[in-house]
Amino acid sequence: MIWNKKIECASREEIKELQLVKLQKTIKNVFDNVPYYSKKYTEYEIYPEDIETLKDIEKLPFTTKDDLRESYPFGMFAVDRKKIIEVHSSSGTTGKPVVSGYTSKDIENWGEVIARGLTMMGADDEDIIQNTHGYGLFTGGFGVHYGSHKIGATIIPISTGQSRRQIEIMKDFGTSIMIFTPSYGMYLAELAEEENVDFNNLNLKAIGFGAEIWTDEMRKSIEKRFKAPAYNIYGLTELMGPGVAVECKIQEGLHLQEDFFYPEIIDSESGNTLNEGTEGELVLTNLEREGMPLIRFRTKDITTISYAECECGRNTARIERITGRSDDMIKVKGVAVFPSQIEKALLKIDNIEPHYQIIVTRPHLMDEIEVKVEASQNLFSDDVKEMINIKQKIEDYIFNEIGLRVKVSLVSPKSIPRSEGKAVRVIDKRNLH
Amino acid sequence: MIWNKKIECASREEIKELQLVKLQKTIKNVFDNVPYYSKKYTEYEIYPEDIETLKDIEKLPFTTKDDLRESYPFGMFAVDRKKIIEVHSSSGTTGKPVVSGYTSKDIENWGEVIARGLTMMGADDEDIIQNTHGYGLFTGGFGVHYGSHKIGATIIPISTGQSRRQIEIMKDFGTSIMIFTPSYGMYLAELAEEENVDFNNLNLKAIGFGAEIWTDEMRKSIEKRFKAPAYNIYGLTELMGPGVAVECKIQEGLHLQEDFFYPEIIDSESGNTLNEGTEGELVLTNLEREGMPLIRFRTKDITTISYAECECGRNTARIERITGRSDDMIKVKGVAVFPSQIEKALLKIDNIEPHYQIIVTRPHLMDEIEVKVEASQNLFSDDVKEMINIKQKIEDYIFNEIGLRVKVSLVSPKSIPRSEGKAVRVIDKRNLH
Structure with a gap:
């Protein structure tokens, strides 16, 4: 209708x-x-x-x-x-x-x-x-x-x-x-x-x-x-x-x-x-x-x-x-990065959950991105080698999406705070303002 | 109009x-x-x-x-x-x-x-x-x-x-x-x-x-x-x-x-x-x-x-x-008591705040009522004698209102939890149900 x-x-x-x-x-x-x-x-x-x-x-x-x-x-x-x-x-x-x-x-x-x-x-x-x-x-x-x-x-x-x-x-x-x-x-x-x-x-x-x-x-x-x-x-x-x-x-x-x-x-x-x-x-x-x-x-x-x-x-x-x-686009090393690009990469991979947080820091005058991603319960109980493989895979997928190398950390299921409203996807610690 | x-x-x-x-x-x-x-x-x-x-x-x-x-x-x-x-x-x-x-x-x-x-x-x-x-x-x-x-x-x-x-x-x-x-x-x-x-x-x-x-x-x-x-x-x-x-x-x-x-x-x-x-x-x-x-x-x-x-x-x-x-009437020692009666008594007295909580217990087969009342900042900084007087006065006023002797405790300002919706006035610990 x-x-x-x-x-x-x-x-x-x-x-x-x-x-x-x-x-x-x-x-x-x-x-x-x-x-x-x-x-x-x-x-x-x-x-x-x-x-x-x-x-x-x-x-x-x-x-x-x-x-x-x-x-x-x-x-x-x-x-x-x-x-x-x-x-x-x-x-x-x-x-x-x-x-x-x-x-x-x-x-x-x-x-x-x-x-x-x-x-x-x-x-x-x-x-x-x-x-x-x-x-x-x-x-x-x-x-x-x-x-x-x-x-x-x-x-x-x-x-x-x-x-x-x-x-x-x-x-x-x-x-x-x-x-x-x-x-x-x-x-x-x-x-x-x-x-x-x-x-x-x-x-x-x-x-x-x-x-x-x-x-x-x-x-x-x-x-x-x-x-x-x-x-x-x-x-x-x-x-x-x-x-x-x-x-x-x-x-x-x-x-x-x-x-x-x-x-x-x-x-x-x-x-x-x-x-x-x-x-x-x-x-x-x-x-x-x-x-x-x-x-x-x-x-x-x-x-x-x-x-x-x-x-x-x-x-x-x-x-x-x-x-x-x-405006909520993050400019990292001069590159425009949108959280949605990271999400898109993550959702292509099995055994991880689409719960993530992007942490941007500038430790030595250079921007760095860390992406925390929740592993599934299955993966988390699995052996370490498998986890390293997945981590590598996520980094590759994200690189493919945004053209930048990021550090991926796999965290335990449900460890990223859940929001009942809008999710907080990006934590920018660079103090740029 | x-x-x-x-x-x-x-x-x-x-x-x-x-x-x-x-x-x-x-x-x-x-x-x-x-x-x-x-x-x-x-x-x-x-x-x-x-x-x-x-x-x-x-x-x-x-x-x-x-x-x-x-x-x-x-x-x-x-x-x-x-x-x-x-x-x-x-x-x-x-x-x-x-x-x-x-x-x-x-x-x-x-x-x-x-x-x-x-x-x-x-x-x-x-x-x-x-x-x-x-x-x-x-x-x-x-x-x-x-x-x-x-x-x-x-x-x-x-x-x-x-x-x-x-x-x-x-x-x-x-x-x-x-x-x-x-x-x-x-x-x-x-x-x-x-x-x-x-x-x-x-x-x-x-x-x-x-x-x-x-x-x-x-x-x-x-x-x-x-x-x-x-x-x-x-x-x-x-x-x-x-x-x-x-x-x-x-x-x-x-x-x-x-x-x-x-x-x-x-x-x-x-x-x-x-x-x-x-x-x-x-x-x-x-x-x-x-x-x-x-x-x-x-x-x-x-x-x-x-x-x-x-x-x-x-x-x-x-x-x-x-x-x-x-139904939220409290029956104590066979007497019907409404929180509003207690509140009415409290509001007649200076130097206390209309924040209160009524706690009903049955320690030895007999009902007892304790009323926690916030003292004002003034009163709280005052000497103890004044506080005892006020406490006595509140007990008398409440007795006058409900016909029962209750125990009054003066507590410090803002110590009773505030509610953003309906206040919890009565805590019935008698386990009557």
């Missing part, structure tokens, strides 16, 4: 026409109502009437997370605060928190994009959705919640934690769709194994993943454990929350909701717009947001975009699974 | 007429659609057509938490599970969890009752509501959330925890209404004091309290600390969640939403219905719930009911602040 055929299956021409009208309206709106934009655009000598084609968006300056921080808390709102009915916020662990405000219409639209996404995953009003995303200032829990209400599924707003109870509820309530971060999913899978849960006897038919970068190999590993297909959900607090793009059953990229978000791919260094199919940083513009429309927001997420028609019947643009972020 | 004048200011006759129509419909509905009720009513030989007046409800047997546990998880639903869009559940720490299912209409009604309650507290679309109630299977967070959306206020769904950030957000966002449990409120007040926050400089205009039993003295203490009036919110997961009854500005009892809940006060032992003004156990019947209508549900909460008109202009029945529960 397709939730909103009119939009999701519209022709490219229709989509572009719609986008242009919405873009012009949005630029006029922020110019008139948000001092940050009017000041900046006046400075750049760009005015709403200069936006005559979609391509003209490239004349506009980018908006960054820092701009949002400087306007903390409510400086980016385009409407009277009274019209804002809900506020979310990032955790602010890396500086001033970023605030996101929603009008009643924005909350409705948030439900709409998630409704489309859940439908892509095969969900309908028969489904029982167990939402392990945290509710709170974090947008994860609420997005899925509003979308589930919209399609009339049964939502279990269990939120993160209470992990043994999560498994009990999957069994007792007959959960048909699980929503989790990949790392929390892995954690639940381990608990389920300990308790000898056989997923063949459960009712699970799909998994929705979000809020973390993951590899296709991780997907396969999760699908194998949970015996259900897993679909990628992409989003970010600044633009709306989860639902910006979601994967369909074809699992070849995430359909972006182009009537709400206008996407560009840019070169992170030069800021130049890149062509379809070229990897770069995703830049998004809100096309219909009332509370806090962002223009050319630099997501820092690295991906590519495709406008090709999808086998599922939807015509909306698709972005590739995010393969890294332009 | 009054949110729904038509209902809230209706005459007693109009309310009773409406209730009878809804009650008859509900009884027919559960008889036809919930096997638990049809079986039980057939057994008691009572049929929907026997309910000719409101008084006839007394012919029907009670529903208890145990009945709900036996039908775990979905046995009490009156509609096809497909129509249920949200499920909440108690924690299940004292047995099988109790599940509560909501249809789309039920969620709307939940928003309506909280909208009425928030309006009673003086909230409108100008307000910023900081909701520290937890979101998840617990109903606290969501009830307030839906109600806030309904009145168009700005909700900050921060949930419990992140306590220092709570205070930062109160300051930065200009929170005008705080929602917390009394014990979490006390905890936040302490943090705010540590950080020298002056509530006179903040924007706070009201506090909504819920989910815990508290005394009027505790209210006064909180109002003094936060420099804002505090209003009681009552509710329970089984019936809907918070919002069943809320206090108006007059602060003389909580207005019960009589078009959604039919109240009775019964004698806990005999089950007989008691008159207006007589203290007993509150029994509630859902009058408009689709998902899981409960008939004569024994809340175990002890209160009285009044049908007198309220100065605020509303005519809906009012229940007294809950003074105890028929």
Whole structure:
């Protein structure tokens, strides 16, 4: 089923026409109502009437997370605060928190994009959705919640934690769709194994993943454990929350909701717009947001975009699974390394678990990477020679992936701390800041 | 302002007429659609057509938490599970969890009752509501959330925890209404004091309290600390969640939403219905719930009911602040003791903090109560004689309240564990079960 055929299956021409009208309206709106934009655009000598084609968006300056921080808390709102009915916020662990405000219409639209996404995953009003995303200032829990209400599924707003109870509820309530971060999913899978849960006897038919970068190999590993297909959900607090793009059953990229978000791919260094199919940083513009429309927001997420028609019947643009972020990318010996590359290498090897930690140090003016990897219980009980072989193999695979020699340490099963939210993959001890 | 004048200011006759129509419909509905009720009513030989007046409800047997546990998880639903869009559940720490299912209409009604309650507290679309109630299977967070959306206020769904950030957000966002449990409120007040926050400089205009039993003295203490009036919110997961009854500005009892809940006060032992003004156990019947209508549900909460008109202009029945529960009541030496009685005594005395713990033991076939109470920093630095005097005074005050001699121990400031949710007031070591 397709939730909103009119939009999701519209022709490219229709989509572009719609986008242009919405873009012009949005630029006029922020110019008139948000001092940050009017000041900046006046400075750049760009005015709403200069936006005559979609391509003209490239004349506009980018908006960054820092701009949002400087306007903390409510400086980016385009409407009277009274019209804002809900506020979310990032955790602010890396500086001033970023605030996101929603009008009643924005909350409705948030439900709409998630409704489309859940439908892509095969969900309908028969489904029982167990939402392990945290509710709170974090947008994860609420997005899925509003979308589930919209399609009339049964939502279990269990939120993160209470992990043994999560498994009990999957069994007792007959959960048909699980929503989790990949790392929390892995954690639940381990608990389920300990308790000898056989997923063949459960009712699970799909998994929705979000809020973390993951590899296709991780997907396969999760699908194998949970015996259900897993679909990628992409989003970010600044633009709306989860639902910006979601994967369909074809699992070849995430359909972006182009009537709400206008996407560009840019070169992170030069800021130049890149062509379809070229990897770069995703830049998004809100096309219909009332509370806090962002223009050319630099997501820092690295991906590519495709406008090709999808086998599922939807015509909306698709972005590739995010393969890294332009900021949590680690530069080691001048080489850009993404944790996802390391993960990809690890998942090719048997007898190790996809639990790892990357530790970057600079002992003698030179960067060094150590990758701690959990050996399986089998391997760990085995003889030392086998372990040395595997260690060597992992080092080779990682070299193949990132072009750098790293030191691999095999650690005992479950010795790397589990996260109930986002996993801490990289520990940078170089003190570069 | 009054949110729904038509209902809230209706005459007693109009309310009773409406209730009878809804009650008859509900009884027919559960008889036809919930096997638990049809079986039980057939057994008691009572049929929907026997309910000719409101008084006839007394012919029907009670529903208890145990009945709900036996039908775990979905046995009490009156509609096809497909129509249920949200499920909440108690924690299940004292047995099988109790599940509560909501249809789309039920969620709307939940928003309506909280909208009425928030309006009673003086909230409108100008307000910023900081909701520290937890979101998840617990109903606290969501009830307030839906109600806030309904009145168009700005909700900050921060949930419990992140306590220092709570205070930062109160300051930065200009929170005008705080929602917390009394014990979490006390905890936040302490943090705010540590950080020298002056509530006179903040924007706070009201506090909504819920989910815990508290005394009027505790209210006064909180109002003094936060420099804002505090209003009681009552509710329970089984019936809907918070919002069943809320206090108006007059602060003389909580207005019960009589078009959604039919109240009775019964004698806990005999089950007989008691008159207006007589203290007993509150029994509630859902009058408009689709998902899981409960008939004569024994809340175990002890209160009285009044049908007198309220100065605020509303005519809906009012229940007294809950003074105890028929089940967490401690029976000591044959005497019923409620933690709230102990708290009431403590709050009359200077130089002690309203943080306490009641420990019940049975060392030699006889019950003994020890009450641990925190002394203030002042008192603790004082001479011993003063402490002995205060200790004696507390013991006298408690004796005056409960008619039993207890042993009081003064402990150092902040030595009793703080709770971020519901406080653990009673530790019963008698092993009576």
